[in-house]
Amino acid sequence: MRTLIYVLFVSLLLPSLAMAQIDDRTQEAYGLYKLGMLKDAAEKIDEVVESKNGKTDAQAWHVRGFIYKDIYAKLENSAINSKSQEEAVRSFKTSMELDEERKLIEMNRLALKFLGVSYFNHASEIIDRHNVYTIDRANDNYLKYKSLMTFLYPDSSLKSKDVEFHLAMSTAYRKIYDEEPQNRAEFFEKSNNSLLMVLDLDPNNWAANYSYSVSFYNKGARNLQQLPNTESIIDVYAISSESMRSIEIALPFMLKAYEIDPDKIESIKGLKWILFNLHQEEESKKMSDLERLKESQR
């Protein structure tokens, strides 16, 4: 898909530049670019935009954007955290600001959309890897994507994208935490903070309510599974008290998830277990009966 978009707008670019009146040095840089000599083209166009006249030349910044975009896409294989990608963005934005006659507006916008999508793709790749050392970079890339989209479409809302992103981040943080819960408590916090961000944007989000509840319930249950390793009954008392507090936190969020979608078997099961472990056995039994009923209707 990314290649398709790239081919599409490069083919659109060529006639637009051929028709435009451009400075000789910019023309020279563009010639190098067409020959695929991207590093040489970059050196040449950098000289242009650093010069007194070139600094305010929308056309020069436009060409610079494409040169750096190709360095990013071709030479760097669309690498994450590419300086060239950032230079391309900066160049197209500058070109848009200087382009008073708006001759280059469509091409600049199209190129910026491509770069915005690339930032989003980087965020997705980082989330997918859920690597403990790199996961936070997903945030930087998503913020760059958002910044570009807001620049291009100031009236549009990115709320649903934010929800989607924070849910995915929560999942990635949780996976990292689950690999080593004893040593990665901060990722438990990060996962839950991502869910709270979703709930801030959309309090009726089922997945966020359910996940937040299960996160705390599981934390309580997991702590209790460490009880056989305790040396003292005082530790048993302390661990069980702390664990029950976690399970208590889980209850209102599971109740909310059930209220949002009473037909979801996951919330019914969740309530059954949480209520049971909070010693509300009659209420738990009602949920157990409801679970059986729902399963018989499947």
Add this chain to the structure above:
Amino acid sequence: MRKRFLIIAALCAISASFQQVPKLNETDTSALIKASYLYHFSKLVDWPAQAKTGNFIISVMGSTSVHQELVKKYNAKQIGSQQIEVRKLTKTLNISKCHVLYVGKECEDILPDIIKALKNEPTLIVSDASGALKKGADINFIVEDTKLLFELSVKNATDKDLFIGSTLKSLATRIQ
């Protein structure tokens, strides 16, 4: 403009597989806590000399989940020099010798008869029933504000030559 934005948004949707709700840990946490308490009660009560040989037997009547937890996590441990042995009992008054007997809620109705049957045995009877200490149990699990706690009767234990240590007494919600 809105329409064009939507096209771009569609191009960069995060895969649904990245957004997975967590799997619920289906655990009977009460059983985990009770099993752990039963193990620590065993460490903090002193049995008469004649009970300090052979295996240390913890019997469970009712409550399969408490029995399973004890077998899984505590069967390999020791009380002093005695190897723990966990036994599951059916609902019966014919109870073989054991150091600790846990009587689950399912068997609450026969608790007075069990207590009578073990009156002269150095068996710590742990129950899960309201008013059980008055009926003769030594330790009883109770729930207060969602927390699983315990109450104990020093007298009931002492009558059977069982000595309850100070740590256990200090953590009990009520002492009779």
